[in-house]
Amino acid sequence: MMNMIQRKTRNPEQTRNDLLDAAYHEILESGFQAASLERILANTSVSKGALYHHFGTKRDLGLAVIEEVIGPQLEERWFTMLAQHDNPISGLYNLIAEKISHADESVIRYGCPLNNLIQEMSPLDESFRQGLQKIIERWVEVVAEALKEGQSAGQVRPDSNPEDIALYIVASIEGCVGLGKNAQSINAYQRCLRQLQVYIQSLAV
Amino acid sequence: MMNMIQRKTRNPEQTRNDLLDAAYHEILESGFQAASLERILANTSVSKGALYHHFGTKRDLGLAVIEEVIGPQLEERWFTMLAQHDNPISGLYNLIAEKISHADESVIRYGCPLNNLIQEMSPLDESFRQGLQKIIERWVEVVAEALKEGQSAGQVRPDSNPEDIALYIVASIEGCVGLGKNAQSINAYQRCLRQLQVYIQSLAV
DNA sequence: GAAGATACCGACCAAACGGTATATTGTCAA
DNA sequence: TTGACAATATACCGTTTGGTCGGTATCTTC
Numbered sequence: 001m002m003n004m005i006q007r008k009t010r011n012p013e014q015t016r017n018d019l020l021d022a023a024y025h026e027i028l029e030s031g032f033q034a035a036s037l038e039r040i041l042a043n044t045s046v047s048k049g050a051l052y053h054h055f056g057t058k059r060d061l062g063l064a065v066i067e068e069v070i071g072p073q074l075e076e077r078w079f080t081m082l083a084q085h086d087n088p089i090s091g092l093y094n095l096i097a098e099k100i101s102h103a104d105e106s107v108i109r110y111g112c113p114l115n116n117l118i119q120e121m122s123p124l125d126e127s128f129r130q131g132l133q134k135i136i137e138r139w140v141e142v143v144a145e146a147l148k149e150g151q152s153a154g155q156v157r158p159d160s161n162p163e164d165i166a167l168y169i170v171a172s173i174e175g176c177v178g179l180g181k182n183a184q185s186i187n188a189y190q191r192c193l194r195q196l197q198v199y200i201q202s203l204a205v
Numbered sequence: 206m207m208n209m210i211q212r213k214t215r216n217p218e219q220t221r222n223d224l225l226d227a228a229y230h231e232i233l234e235s236g237f238q239a240a241s242l243e244r245i246l247a248n249t250s251v252s253k254g255a256l257y258h259h260f261g262t263k264r265d266l267g268l269a270v271i272e273e274v275i276g277p278q279l280e281e282r283w284f285t286m287l288a289q290h291d292n293p294i295s296g297l298y299n300l301i302a303e304k305i306s307h308a309d310e311s312v313i314r315y316g317c318p319l320n321n322l323i324q325e326m327s328p329l330d331e332s333f334r335q336g337l338q339k340i341i342e343r344w345v346e347v348v349a350e351a352l353k354e355g356q357s358a359g360q361v362r363p364d365s366n367p368e369d370i371a372l373y374i375v376a377s378i379e380g381c382v383g384l385g386k387n388a389q390s391i392n393a394y395q396r397c398l399r400q401l402q403v404y405i406q407s408l409a410v
Numbered sequence: 411g412a413a414g415a416t417a418c419c420g421a422c423c424a425a426a427c428g429g430t431a432t433a434t435t436g437t438c439a440a
Numbered sequence: 441t442t443g444a445c446a447a448t449a450t451a452c453c454g455t456t457t458g459g460t461c462g463g464t465a466t467c468t469t470c
Binding site: 029030031033034109110111115116118119120122123124129132133136160163164165167168170171172173174175176178179181182183184188191192194195196198199202 | 234235236238239314315316320321323324325327328329334337338341365368369370372373375376377378379380381383384386387388389393396397399400401403404407
């Protein structure tokens with residue numbers, strides 16, 4: 001076979017990561033169903049053969065993006081930061097504050113990758129739903145755990161259910177991001193999150 | 206041409222409504238991009254020719270669903286009901302209570318048609334975004350207006366911005382529906398909305 | 411009742427899609 | 441050095457997609 005324009009050296013790990021990264025962005029921009037493998041390949045200079053060597057189907061690629069890109073991303077940016085504060089109220093408050101001040105264009109334009117996939121895929125594919133749900137549950141659990149410790153330390157009002165509140169906080173965040181995205185407005189995004197801050201402060205004892 | 210199996214009598218309005226209704230359900234189940242015209246046609250016994258007589262493109266059909274189905278649906282179920290209460294706190298509270306008790310399977314499975322389309326389409330098509338944003342703005346406006354009147358009547362705390370709170374409430378609702386959908390859990394859905402009720406009550410003077 | 415407009419029909423089309431088959435090349439253990 | 445296998449390349453395939461087109465039936469108007 002002629003004209004084999006191949007990569008100079010083999011690097012399967014790099015190839016796999018390139019694919020995951022390109023797939024992540026393609027999915028963020030177009031959604032999973034409308035994500036085009038051809039476009040992903042064009043953005044990575046990876047051949048179709050290589051793609052199907054690393055991932056059995058488009059679906060497998062999507063599931064890998066959830067598990068290996070979106071999950072870890074949230075874990076880093078959110079969960080470890082929350083653990084650094086010894087007061088959950090100020091911890092959550094500061095986390096939201098950071099979201100408010102770092103309102104970059106990508107969030108306003110494309111919203112939250114996790115929420116996007118939830119709305120699109122969770123009714124259509126049980127494996128997707130479970131992969132996404134695992135991340136959500138972890139998120140809620142981390143917030144709930146912080147609130148519980150805050151209750152023990154007398155920082156959080158004891159008359160409230162940490163699990164329920166954590167669930168609601170996560171829901172509100174996704175809601176704020178979603179509305180900011182549709183308004184295409186940093187202002188709406190910030191105003192919405194600001195109210196969440198007010199709510200969070202009301203949890204203090 | 207032989208074998209023209211046509212509808213017995215013409216009824217352009219009915220045909221159009223049938224198409225809008227079927228498209229609404231198809232979009233709710235699959236999203237807009239993955240919505241199949243063939244499937245819509247199969248569910249309506251309308252021919253492709255008839256479809257393209259009433260709607261210029263698939264995009265036009267989608268925009269019509271937003272404007273003529275989703276918009277009015279929310280207007281009926283929400284906006285008129287809120288106007289019936291003379292206290293916005295109890296009005297909003299009851300509206301959420303109704304959502305909690307009427308947690309039908311469709312909401313848990315498919316979520317909110319408005320939010321689904323926002324997350325999928327608003328970054329991809331400016332006309333979609335504007336159509337959806339019009340509905341969101343109306344929603345926020347109705348809630349904000351009710352809160353303002355409540356402030357005047359001394360029912361709502363005066364130290365808060367009705368527009369911001371209204372935005373946040375709408376965002377929270379969408380967030381709760383979205384999480385309930387991903388958890389596939391009526392329980393999570395209800396617990397989440399229950400916290401929103403608590404928040405709403407905290408707005409009372 | 412003829413003419414013109416409106417509504418509807420179904421075969422067809424090009425493009426894009428995810429996926430497969432087969433060939434080739436790099437890597438590394440034996 | 442060689443044999444085996446992992447990694448990569450590309451041509452190709454069947455299906456589905458949104459959309460078009462020439463034609464027909466029905467309704468309205470004069």
